[in-house]
Amino acid sequence: MSTEATTPKPVELVNVQIDGVWHQFPKGTRVIEACSQAGKFIPRYCYHPKLTSPGNCRMCMVELGMPKMTPDRKPELGPDGKPLHNWIPRPQISCAQDVSEGLGVRTDSSMVQEARKGVLEFLLINHPLDCPICDQAGECRLQEFSYDYGQAKTRFLDEKVKKPKRVEIGPRVTLDDERCILCTRCVRFMREVAKDDVIGIVDRGSYSSISCHPGKTLDSNYSLNTVDICPVGALTSTDFRFKMRVWFLKETKSICTSCATGCNTVISARENIVYRQTPRENNDVNQAWMCDYGRLNFHYLHSPERLLSPVVRGHEQPDWKNAIATAAAELKAVAPEQIAVIASGKMTNEELYLTAQLAKALGVKLHDIVPHTDTGDDILLSTDRNPNTAGAKLLGVSASTPGANLSAVVEGIRSGAIKALIVLGEDATLAGLTSADLTKLTVLVTTAILPNATTAAATHLLPSAAFAEKRGSMINKNGRLQRLNRAIQPPGLARDDWEILVGLTEAVTESSLGFNAIEDVVKAMTAATPALAGLSLSKIGDLGVQLPLPANE
Amino acid sequence: MAYQVPRPKLTFAEKIYLPSVIAGLKITLGHLWRMLRGKTHVCMQYPEEKWDSHLPPHYRGAPTLVSDEFGRTRCVACQLCEFICPPRAIRIKPGEIPAENKFAKVEKFPEEFQIDMIRCIYCGLCEEVCPEQAIFLKKEYAITGTSRAAMMHQKEKLIEMGGIQPGVVNKWNEKK
Numbered sequence: 104m105s106t107e108a109t110t111p112k113p114v115e116l117v118n119v120q121i122d123g124v125w126h127q128f129p130k131g132t133r134v135i136e137a138c139s140q141a142g143k144f145i146p147r148y149c150y151h152p153k154l155t156s157p158g159n160c161r162m163c164m165v166e167l168g169m170p171k172m173t174p175d176r177k178p179e180l181g182p183d184g185k186p187l188h189n190w191i192p193r194p195q196i197s198c199a200q201d202v203s204e205g206l207g208v209r210t211d212s213s214m215v216q217e218a219r220k221g222v223l224e225f226l227l228i229n230h231p232l233d234c235p236i237c238d239q240a241g242e243c244r245l246q247e248f249s250y251d252y253g254q255a256k257t258r259f260l261d262e263k264v265k266k267p268k269r270v271e272i273g274p275r276v277t278l279d280d281e282r283c284i285l286c287t288r289c290v291r292f293m294r295e296v297a298k299d300d301v302i303g304i305v306d307r308g309s310y311s312s313i314s315c316h317p318g319k320t321l322d323s324n325y326s327l328n329t330v331d332i333c334p335v336g337a338l339t340s341t342d343f344r345f346k347m348r349v350w351f352l353k354e355t356k357s358i359c360t361s362c363a364t365g366c367n368t369v370i371s372a373r374e375n376i377v378y379r380q381t382p383r384e385n386n387d388v389n390q391a392w393m394c395d396y397g398r399l400n401f402h403y404l405h406s407p408e409r410l411l412s413p414v415v416r417g418h419e420q421p422d423w424k425n426a427i428a429t430a431a432a433e434l435k436a437v438a439p440e441q442i443a444v445i446a447s448g449k450m451t452n453e454e455l456y457l458t459a460q461l462a463k464a465l466g467v468k469l470h471d472i473v474p475h476t477d478t479g480d481d482i483l484l485s486t487d488r489n490p491n492t493a494g495a496k497l498l499g500v501s502a503s504t505p506g507a508n509l510s511a512v513v514e515g516i517r518s519g520a521i522k523a524l525i526v527l528g529e530d531a532t533l534a535g536l537t538s539a540d541l542t543k544l545t546v547l548v549t550t551a552i553l554p555n556a557t558t559a560a561a562t563h564l565l566p567s568a569a570f571a572e573k574r575g576s577m578i579n580k581n582g583r584l585q586r587l588n589r590a591i592q593p594p595g596l597a598r599d600d601w602e603i604l605v606g607l608t609e610a611v612t613e614s615s616l617g618f619n620a621i622e623d624v625v626k627a628m629t630a631a632t633p634a635l636a637g638l639s640l641s642k643i644g645d646l647g648v649q650l651p652l653p654a655n656e
Numbered sequence: 657m658a659y660q661v662p663r664p665k666l667t668f669a670e671k672i673y674l675p676s677v678i679a680g681l682k683i684t685l686g687h688l689w690r691m692l693r694g695k696t697h698v699c700m701q702y703p704e705e706k707w708d709s710h711l712p713p714h715y716r717g718a719p720t721l722v723s724d725e726f727g728r729t730r731c732v733a734c735q736l737c738e739f740i741c742p743p744r745a746i747r748i749k750p751g752e753i754p755a756e757n758k759f760a761k762v763e764k765f766p767e768e769f770q771i772d773m774i775r776c777i778y779c780g781l782c783e784e785v786c787p788e789q790a791i792f793l794k795k796e797y798a799i800t801g802t803s804r805a806a807m808m809h810q811k812e813k814l815i816e817m818g819g820i821q822p823g824v825v826n827k828w829n830e831k832k
Contacts, residue, residue, distance in 0.1 A: 232827055234734075234787070235732050235734035235736075235764075235787045235788055236732045236733075236734065236762065236763050236764040240734070268761075268763075269755065269760075269763060344752065345733070345750045345751065345752050345763075345764055346750070347735075347750075348734070348735045348739070350739060351735070351738075351739065
């Protein structure tokens with residue numbers, strides 16, 4: 104991308120007239136972007152700022168004018184001292200044209216309006232009347248621009264061309280060729296970003312259609328991005344298919360917690376049910392993309408197995424105060440050197456800070472997080488599947504190499520030197536322990552959202568909140584501090600992790616920490632952590648803040 | 657500024673009030689006399705007698721789901737009625753029509769469709785908004801039940817009440 108030049112060259116600005124008003128733009132800006140920045144949105148289908156411009160949809164046409172020149176190649180000036188224009192007598196596409204000195208643009212002249220209307224009429228000739236059953240309805244560019252620039256009636260008398268519908272083009276993507284307007288955004292995405300060039304256009308004329316290479320499927324881990332960029336309902340997500348109309352969805356800006364990249368996302372939920380996750384543009388993290396693995400990794404939020412109530416020694420204890428008090432009392436009865444803490448790299452910074460406070464209150468020295476790694480790729484997916492390893496290191500919960508202290512915990516439990524274990528949002532059996540080892544413990548306090556081997560052996564089970572159910576911050580692998588937001592409420596009696604940790608710490612120390620809201624925790628954490636000094640959840644903002652930290656990978 | 661309401665000038669007959677009383681009694685006694693001779697019909701004997709034959713064609717009774725002449729419930733679960741419904745009486749769970757079904761071309765159907773008739777205000781917006789002409793307000797107005805569950809009209813009940821309504825658009829044919 105030319106705009107991301109690393110050398111700090113002085114930006115050359117050019118003067119451009121858009122609808123009679125003169126603006127200045129850096130050289131190399133596309134006309135369509137310049138118009139958007141000037142507040143004149145140009146309708147487009149094939150153009151996407153992160154992809155190349157083939158200029159094939161013809162929707163973004165504008166009138167362009169070159170500065171009028173005198174015979175000695177000087178611009179001819181009007182009475183206002185600005186150049187006059189020679190308007191090109193036919194409309195031009197604005198997506199493949201860079202701004203130049205003295206350029207004139209008319210975005211809404213009668214010629215432009217006529218051109219848009221004509222283009223839309225052509226696009227709608229073979230388009231089916233699928234809107235009531237189409238998942239794109241409500242966020243469909245064809246619908247939107249038809250309202251804005253189209254006409255209500257069709258002049259087309261012939262039968263529409265039939266094309267394949269409901270095609271499983273990949274394991275996660277459903278294709279409807281009749282709805283396709285052949286903008287080739289998906290083709291370009293797979294070629295340029297996902298580097299898996301499996302889809303293209305086959306056949307000719309009005310029979311042209313999107314298809315997969317014979318013998319291949321659209322099974323890239325980035326395939327669902329084609330669904331996002333498809334301006335119509337041709338490519339739809341099989342997972343989201345017919346689940347919910349988009350106009351019901353409440354959108355919450357958050358981040359993906361499936362790996363250390365921390366892609367910016369939008370969580371779409373209705374009435375406490377998350378229906379989908381989509382990427383949100385952040386040029387410092389994930390551009391406008393995210394991987395399918397992270398995107399679909401939310402269904403466990405609504406698992407029927409979710410833990411809903413605290414359990415103390417096999418008995419449900421719906422009274423949180425009681426559950427926390429007994430857990431704290433039993434922990435205090437154990438000597439500090441006989442206690443260990445296994446935390447998680449999936450916890451937010453605030454929770455990790457409180458974990459450190461709890462460990463301090465109990466006098467525990469032995470604590471670590473469980474590292475999770477898996478194969479990554481060189482696009483977005485990181486090998487580190489803990490979203491907040493950097494935060495765990497920064498706040499001192501993790502060993503300098505995550506997982507280095509775990510062998511000491513395992514040995515301690517096996518030899519009987521460790522009698523009490525606190526497991527936060529993790530499964531201790533993934534840290535090298537067996538279920539039999541866990542039964543040796545006299546106290547096993549755990550927070551969890553889903554049952555696992557640790558919760559089965561826990562003496563005190565405290566159900567907590569999942570990533571879409573809480574607020575907080577995390578630090579990604581490049582040291583960028585980002586914010587999680589609450590999209591839905593935790594189910595049943597499950598509580599926010601920070602409340603559980605504050606409750607435990609207060610019960611252990613028998614004094615109040617004075618934390619009434621997550622903001623209070625953030626305030627205490629940033630005051631105690633030099634790297635986070637002066638920051639708050641609102642200062643992190645939607646796009647996050649780059650911390651001066653050494654990169655994690 | 658205070659506004660003084662001008663008092664009407666009353667005649668002597670109006671001032672003594674009696675003529676008005678007599679005029680009123682005349683009407684009352686007139687009704688009594690007609691009633692005694694069995695000539696006045698004030699009440700309709702509901703439910704033995706009903707309004708049904710007098711209902712205008714645009715009468716808005718209970719919302720129902722209609723089927724086309726091929727037996728397909730017209731609803732495709734677009735959820736626009738659920739969206740527009742002012743008291744939020746409608747709940748729909750969309751589903752996918754399996755590929756081997758004879759109506760597979762329609763792709764989508766309501767797996768569940770329920771209208772809470774305790775909430776319904778009979779406004780008719782659902783009928784108006786429906787792009788498939790699938791929901792109609794029929795003339796049934798006596799919607800009663802002995803429990804909340806009975807007042808929840810489920811899909812089967814709505815389809816049964818709607819019946820077959822041919823003659824409206826049929827856009828899901830092969831020529832669509």
